[in-house]
Amino acid sequence: MEIEGGITLGLTLKADRVATTEITSKRPLGASSALEGRPVNEVLRLLPNMFSICGTAQAHAGIEAIEAALDLHPADPQRAARRLLLLAETTGEHCWRSLMDWPPFLGEETGVAALAAIKRPLGQITKALFPDGDWNRPGGGRLVSGAPDLGPLVRNIRDTLLGTAWETGVEAWAEAARTPPARLARHILDQSLAGFGTTCVKPLPRLDRSELNLRIVADEDRAFAAAPRWQGEVFHTGPLARQWKTPIVAGIRERFGVGLLAFVIARLVELEAVLAEMELLISRLAADTGGGDTTGSGSGLGVVEAARGRLVHRVEVADGTVSRYRILAPTEWNFHPEGALVQGLQGAPAEDIETRARLLVAALDPCVTCRVEVAHA
Amino acid sequence: MCLAIPVQVAELTPGDMAVVDLGGVRKEISLALLDGVDVGDWVILHTGFALSKLDPAEAEKTLKLFAEMETFEEALAETPGNGE
Numbered sequence: 451m452e453i454e455g456g457i458t459l460g461l462t463l464k465a466d467r468v469a470t471t472e473i474t475s476k477r478p479l480g481a482s483s484a485l486e487g488r489p490v491n492e493v494l495r496l497l498p499n500m501f502s503i504c505g506t507a508q509a510h511a512g513i514e515a516i517e518a519a520l521d522l523h524p525a526d527p528q529r530a531a532r533r534l535l536l537l538a539e540t541t542g543e544h545c546w547r548s549l550m551d552w553p554p555f556l557g558e559e560t561g562v563a564a565l566a567a568i569k570r571p572l573g574q575i576t577k578a579l580f581p582d583g584d585w586n587r588p589g590g591g592r593l594v595s596g597a598p599d600l601g602p603l604v605r606n607i608r609d610t611l612l613g614t615a616w617e618t619g620v621e622a623w624a625e626a627a628r629t630p631p632a633r634l635a636r637h638i639l640d641q642s643l644a645g646f647g648t649t650c651v652k653p654l655p656r657l658d659r660s661e662l663n664l665r666i667v668a669d670e671d672r673a674f675a676a677a678p679r680w681q682g683e684v685f686h687t688g689p690l691a692r693q694w695k696t697p698i699v700a701g702i703r704e705r706f707g708v709g710l711l712a713f714v715i716a717r718l719v720e721l722e723a724v725l726a727e728m729e730l731l732i733s734r735l736a737a738d739t740g741g742g743d744t745t746g747s748g749s750g751l752g753v754v755e756a757a758r759g760r761l762v763h764r765v766e767v768a769d770g771t772v773s774r775y776r777i778l779a780p781t782e783w784n785f786h787p788e789g790a791l792v793q794g795l796q797g798a799p800a801e802d803i804e805t806r807a808r809l810l811v812a813a814l815d816p817c818v819t820c821r822v823e824v825a826h827a
Numbered sequence: 828m829c830l831a832i833p834v835q836v837a838e839l840t841p842g843d844m845a846v847v848d849l850g851g852v853r854k855e856i857s858l859a860l861l862d863g864v865d866v867g868d869w870v871i872l873h874t875g876f877a878l879s880k881l882d883p884a885e886a887e888k889t890l891k892l893f894a895e896m897e898t899f900e901e902a903l904a905e906t907p908g909n910g911e
Contacts, residue, residue, distance in 0.1 A: 455830075481830065484896040492888075499881050499889045502831030502873040562859050569860040573879065 457785050457820040461807060463800045464827040471792045473785055477818060479672050482763075482775040490516050490744050493772050494586045503817060506539040507756030508777075509586040511763040517588055518750025519767040522742040527735050528590030531579050534731040536754060537724045538572045541607065543757035543815075544689070544721045545569070548611050548631045551812050552714075555805070556633055564610050571603045579735065589742025597732045604725045612718060620702060620715055631718055638711050647794030647810040648707035651684055653691030654760055654783060663751050666764045666776050675778050677786050686790040687759030687783045688815065690716035693723070709794065713813035745770040756780060758815050781817045790814065831871040831878075832893065833886040836864060847872070 455477035462470040481500070485493045497512045498505035510532055517524065524532075545568050549561035576585060578598045584591030608616075613627035624635035638644055657680060665674055678684075685691070690708070693699045693716040702712045747770075752763040759780025766774035785791055791814055795807055804824045811820045834847040834856070843859045847870070858864045861877045869886035870877035881889070 478830065478896065481896055484892050495885065496888060496892055499833065499871065499885055500831060500892065502871050502878055505831065505871070505879070562857070566859040570862050573861065 456818050457781075457816055458823060459791065459795075459807060459811065459820055460823045460825070461795060461803060462825050462827050463803065466800045468795050468798045468800065468803060469827055471795045473787050473789075473792055475676070475782075475785065477781070479675050479777075482777045485775040486772055489771055490520070490588060490767060493775070494588065498586060503543065504539065504756050504758065504761070506535050507754055507761050508763075510536050511752035511754045511756075511761050511777075512765070513586045513588065514752030514754065515750045515763040515765040516752075516767065516772075517742075518752065519748040519765050520588060520742070520744060520746040520750075521748065522589045524590040524740065524742075525738045527593055527738045528740055530731050530734050531590075531593050532585060534579070534728055534735070535576055535585060536756075537728050537731070538575050540724055540757040541721065541728070542569050542572050544717050544724075545607065545611065547717060547812070547815060548629075548634075548721075552634045553630050555809050555812070556630075556637055558630070558633070561610075561630060568603070568607055568610065574598070584740075587740060588744045590738060590740025592740060593735070593738045595735065595737040597735045600729055600732055604729060607721070607725060611721060616718075616722070620698065620711070631714070634714060635711065638714065643709075643806065643809075644702070644706035644711035645709040646806055647713075647791070647798065647813075648709035649686070649790040649794040650708075651686050651790040651793055653694045654680070654685035654687040657753075657760075659751055659753070662753075662762065663749075663764065666751075666762070666778065669776065675776065676782060677788075678778060678782055679786075684786050684789045685783055686814075687780045688716075688757075689713075689720040691759065692716075692755060693719045696723075708790075710810055710813055713810075717813075717815075749774075758817055759783060779817065784814050785816055785820070830893070831873065831889075833869045833881055833889050834872050835886070836866055836868045836870060836877075839864075839866060845877070 458474045460472040461468050494509065494513055498509040501508045545565055549565045553560050579593055580591045581594060582592050611629055611631050613629040613632060615623045615626040620635060621639065624632050624639055669675055690713050696719050698719050699712060699716050702715055747768050749766045754761050761780060762778040764776045765772055783789060794810065804822055807822045834849050836845045837848050838846040840846060843857060844855055845858050846853050847856050856872060857876045864870060864877060869881050869883055871879045871881060
């Protein structure tokens with residue numbers, strides 16, 4: 451079998467419209483069970499290496515869950531440093547979408563060199579803060595002072611992705627800026643695709659932790675992890691859900707609906723907010739030795755906002771060994787068989803549907819390959 | 828959850844590229860996004876790009892874990908009501 455799995459989006463056209471939309475997922479939901487029977491320290495060392503594009507978020511959710519289970523309370527600088535690393539990963543992912551995934555839709559080359567100029571310095575942050583690479587040790591790792599200056603990196607990201615006139619409103623920016631995301635926005639507006647894929651599916655709200663905990667405990671057959679609903683409803687999660695109420699995003703929603711442009715712009719709005727928060731966090735870091743007793747028992751939940759949305763880990767620990775491990779990942783909300791993508795495409799015009807559906811998929815950003823198949827009824 | 832398979836760099840090639848061994852198959856990948864990669868290093872690969880380095884012991888543990896996972900996924904898929 452293909453270990454990574456994948457998603458297939460099947461569209462059937464009838465009378466110039468999308469008549470049926472179907473999602474099939476072959477994602478390996480049992481992956482986390484392979485962590486069971488291992489000491490917590492080993493699990494935490496494995497987590498960031500198991501997942502290629504969201505390793506930091508996975509390790510972050512894992513350490514939160516394990517620390518909750520062991521009743522460990524890392525110092526504030528440790529929490530700030532972890533959050534900084536999580537945001538660095540989110541930054542890298544949002545830049546990847548903007549520079550690698552989006553340009554081909556405009557017939558342009560991918561921006562490998564521009565992404566490299568961003569990813570390389572981002573990749574150095576972990577070592578600069580935690581020379582031993584042990585940021586995900588229960589209770590925290592050896593955090594040193596003297597954090598790097600993020601100024602040049604932040605300016606480069608802003609210039610490369612947002613460029614000029616970002617503050618002047620989406621249409622003026624799309625017209626004036628020469629960056630790949632601005633060109634995509636202009637393409638979306640020119641083609642009248644701003645409201646393409648508009649969905650009534652709501653943003654994922656804050657979930658009550660004890661109820662969430664019980665849902666995951668009771669999820670023996672992994673039905674909840676495979677196709678989650680909350681109080682009977684499906685939701686979307688990720689940059690749009692998080693930036694839902696910011697003025698730029700709210701304005702787009704009101705004018706064009708919760709569709710393609712809203713998903714694209716929310717990622718850029720979030721990028722700007724994330725860069726500002728990273729600079730703030732780095733100014734608040736202080737040296738800390740970290741560490742803690744990892745021999746205890748208990749259960750815990752770790753909830754983080756990863757680049758693609760809400761990521762939940764639940765762990766049970768017995769005498770320092772993981773006895774049960776479960777993960778609820780954002781792709782299962784966004785690519786739910788009745789979720790935002792499916793509802794947004796239902797009834798869409800058949801014109802150029804394959805490319806447009808692929809663009810909507812890219813805007814929603816699955817964590818695995820999503821193949822689009824179009825058939826005629 | 829995009830699972831990451833560690834690969835070992837077998838050869839450095841021009842243009843910030845490298846040849847890696849992927850389960851017995853040699854494949855060319857890009858090192859553009861990562862600093863300081865040498866022959867023998869283990870890296871995490873995503874869509875043809877090396878994303879991060881990991882030490883050989885970590886790489887071995889991760890590969891072993893994936894081998895176990897594959898067995899587990901197969902067992903899960905065979906359970907009625909699960910999988911495809």
